[in-house]
Amino acid sequence: MLIRLPILVLLSCSFPAFAEQAEIARLIETTISAKPIERVPPKFPLRAAKQGQEGWVKMSFVIDKQGNVVEPIIEDSSGIKGFEKAAISAIKQWKYDPAIQDGKAIEQCKSTVQLDFRLQGKVGVTGKFYRKYKKINDAIAEKNYLLAEQLLNELLDKNLWNMYENDWYWLADAIYAKATNDKERELNSVSRASNGGEKTLGNDNYLYILQRKFSLQIQHQLYAYALKTYQQMQKVKGSEELIAQYTKYANNIKALISSDEILIRKASINERGHVNHQLTRNRFQLSNVQGPLKELEIRCDNKRSRYTAAEDSIWSIPANWGKCNVFFKGAENTKFNIVELANKV
Numbered sequence: 348m349l350i351r352l353p354i355l356v357l358l359s360c361s362f363p364a365f366a367e368q369a370e371i372a373r374l375i376e377t378t379i380s381a382k383p384i385e386r387v388p389p390k391f392p393l394r395a396a397k398q399g400q401e402g403w404v405k406m407s408f409v410i411d412k413q414g415n416v417v418e419p420i421i422e423d424s425s426g427i428k429g430f431e432k433a434a435i436s437a438i439k440q441w442k443y444d445p446a447i448q449d450g451k452a453i454e455q456c457k458s459t460v461q462l463d464f465r466l467q468g469k470v471g472v473t474g475k476f477y478r479k480y481k482k483i484n485d486a487i488a489e490k491n492y493l494l495a496e497q498l499l500n501e502l503l504d505k506n507l508w509n510m511y512e513n514d515w516y517w518l519a520d521a522i523y524a525k526a527t528n529d530k531e532r533e534l535n536s537v538s539r540a541s542n543g544g545e546k547t548l549g550n551d552n553y554l555y556i557l558q559r560k561f562s563l564q565i566q567h568q569l570y571a572y573a574l575k576t577y578q579q580m581q582k583v584k585g586s587e588e589l590i591a592q593y594t595k596y597a598n599n600i601k602a603l604i605s606s607d608e609i610l611i612r613k614a615s616i617n618e619r620g621h622v623n624h625q626l627t628r629n630r631f632q633l634s635n636v637q638g639p640l641k642e643l644e645i646r647c648d649n650k651r652s653r654y655t656a657a658e659d660s661i662w663s664i665p666a667n668w669g670k671c672n673v674f675f676k677g678a679e680n681t682k683f684n685i686v687e688l689a690n691k692v
Contacts, residue, residue, distance in 0.1 A: 639677050
């Protein structure tokens with residue numbers, strides 16, 4: 348089971364000295380992240396084990412002042428509901444020594460984890476999966492998109508995948524989405540296909556997936572995520588030529604984030620009833636809300652707040668709250684714009 352632990356956060360600030368004094372930097376606030384005491388492993392669903400299924404679940408959660416995990420949110424998964432239920436059940440039993448700020452227990456509000464569900468001895472794809480995968484690829488190559496869609500749906504309905512097959516399925520779906528110019532679907536698929544990395548897809552396919560992911564994230568104004576994908580590319584063996592090509596785009600993103608230009612992301616509530624956005628600035632507002640948007644929750648490193656989703660409000664987040672994600676909740680397919688405004692110093 349692969350677990351990604353939260354990062355230690357240190358918040359510090361230096362003040363300018365008076366003219367007649369030497370400049371002194373003062374540590375005014377130290378935050379020590381929560382430390383795990385007990386992390387109960389999820390129970391592998393019996394039905395999934397019998398069918399040879401494997402999968403993964405990515406979650407965000409809050410660690411309260413007593414060290415309990417509260418309000419877990421499933422950000423994404425390999426698509427198997429049994430694994431999602433098992434992951435939620437397990438994580439609610441985890442215990443931590445709470446985060447400490449200036450000697451006092453505080454909430455740790457921006458924690459993430461991925462739980463992997465693996466069976467021993469499962470390596471590579473099965474012959475049955477390979478034959479279906481080849482038919483999908485052949486149909487896409489022949490531009491028989493109706494057949495390709497049908498075959499993809501048949502394979503998705505069964506969900507009889509191991510980890511390798513999961514990544515290869517979403518690779519095929521991404522290729523289909525690109526061929527049919529469905530950029531939103533392609534972004535979703537490349538994000539899922541990139542989960543296993545080089546081990547499952549091989550070097551060339553993995554670099555292709557990251558390249559498409561980076562490009563699509565920029566097109567969807569997901570700038571913070573695009574910079575993370577760029578960092579992923581840098582770690583892949585043989586990516587030097589690709590990095591040289593994309594460094595200028597990464598630098599352009601950083602310059603855009605630092606500018607006074609307004610950043611707008613078109614967002615839509617997913618089938619789970621929420622959508623997550625990582626802020627690049629500390630001020631934002633909503634516009635062009637189409638549908639029931641119930642509320643938003645801002646989760647920063649060690650602060651969080653919940654609000655009604657008022658379109659005429661501007662949210663200003665103190666810089667010392669650290670990096671922040673916003674979870675928007677509402678009815679599926681509710682559409683709206685997330686407008687990031689220039690930072691106020």
